[in-house]
Amino acid sequence: MSLRCLLVDDSVRFLEAARALLERGGVEVVGIASTGAGAVSQARETAPDVVLVDLDLDLENGFDVAHRLVGDVPAVILISTHSREDFQELIADSPAHGFLHKSALSARAIRDVLGDTGPTARS
Template sequence: MTLRCLLIDDSPRFLAAARGLLEREGLAVVATAMTGDDALRYAAELEPDVTLVDIHLGGQSGFDVVRRLTGEARVAPSSVILISTHAEEDFADLIADSPVAGFLPKTGLSADAIRAVLGRTA
């Protein structure tokens, strides 16, 4: 089964690059969003299998967006992964306290890494 993915990041360049990479590796990117409001709308409409949320979304906190996704849009916490250019250690306490499956550095983003965090195999 192909994983359906929603990407949330404030960088159009990153969104395009990540979409291309993940689609080449067999994931279906169902939508990309640059704001929390768009993320909530797409999550509710499209019900992706996994949602990747950047920790820094311009003027918004990715942690706040995750709380809204898991609360308002009823996205399963086990299907949300935080991403960042920063090291996991920089946000370890916040990540541990957030309702997410895990964290991936943007430099380590791949379909296999996403599946590993979700505990799924190809």
């Protein structure tokens, strides 16, 4: 079966575009959220395999949200329009499995980040 994903971003346009892109690639988007509280609630309700969290949420940062999701989800991937180099140390110190630039977002890219250590697709 497909990989189950929760998207967390404060841009409605990005959420719509990312959902369409990922679903075309075989990723089941089980929920969307625009805040950390919404992300935690959706994660508990939908039990995703992976949560994609934007680094720049309106009043929060994605690093804090990633820490709040630990224990509720198997994997978190941070996403941003900023380059990895801008946040390299913070990404390395975070509980996230990795980072994807929004322009590189795809089902394959998510699976590549998760690699052998990430959650497996549910059957």
